[in-house]
Ligand code: AP5
Ligand code: MG
């Protein structure tokens with residue numbers, strides 16, 4: 001099963017992608033997580049990506065596409081994957097489609113987690129993230145068992161550098177301009193499914209499971 005998560009920054013793509021990955025036994029592939037891991041490890045890619053991420057801008061397609069295609073070519077992606085944060089531009093979607101077509105494959109579902117901008121800023125301030133395993137928490141809506149520590153892997157939780165309110169607003173603007181057009185793109189392909197992302201995360205997941213079967 002090949003799934004794409006669509007939605008604004010903070011809509012809950014990562015939260016839901018993690019749960020989908022576990023239930024359907026497919027890897028959770030997040031370009032944002034890949035970039036953050038590279039930043040943490042001080043790689044050249046990390047240095048380049050950080051410049052854009054800290055400003056709330058997209059990392060250029062030239063850098064992003066290759067990383068994603070390499071990742072989904074790995075063995076664990078043979079039976080599918082859930083993509084979180086990719087594609088984010090029409091050119092990215094087209095490159096992915098071309099790569100899949102060559103393999104006689106295609107995306108099964110593009111799940112749009114729908115949350116209005118008003119709800120987003122409040123969520124981001126309370127977010128805590130694990131860079132090691134990609135788990136996401138919220139101090140109020142989804143608190144870890146021990147404050148500041150990842151339930152899943154025990155690593156230290158961080159506040160993301162791009163979660164400052166001004167940067168969140170910039171990310172929302174970039175989303176509306178460059179990423180939202182993908183909703184139409186996948187609608188036309190007949191694979192778009194929209195779920196209400198404003199309800200409790202368990203209920204969002206239930207709605208997604210109903211779609212995926
Ligand atoms: P990325 O890491 O993908 O960030 P994003 O799209 O901005 O999305 P977020 O991770 O902020 O939000 P999310 O939807 O995953 O929500 P979450 O589940 O955490 O990208 C970061 C940057 O990397 C980009 O800005 C760009 O620079 C670069 N980048 C990445 N991919 C790229 C690409 N393909 N091309 C170019 N550049 C790229 O939830 C948010 C919070 O809300 C959490 O605290 C969570 O606990 C809470 N929450 C979740 N669901 C609920 C709910 N139902 N009710 C209440 N709270 C909830
Ligand atoms: Mg995320």
Ligand code: ZN
Pocket residue numbers: 130131132133134135150151152153154155
């Ligand atoms: Zn972790």
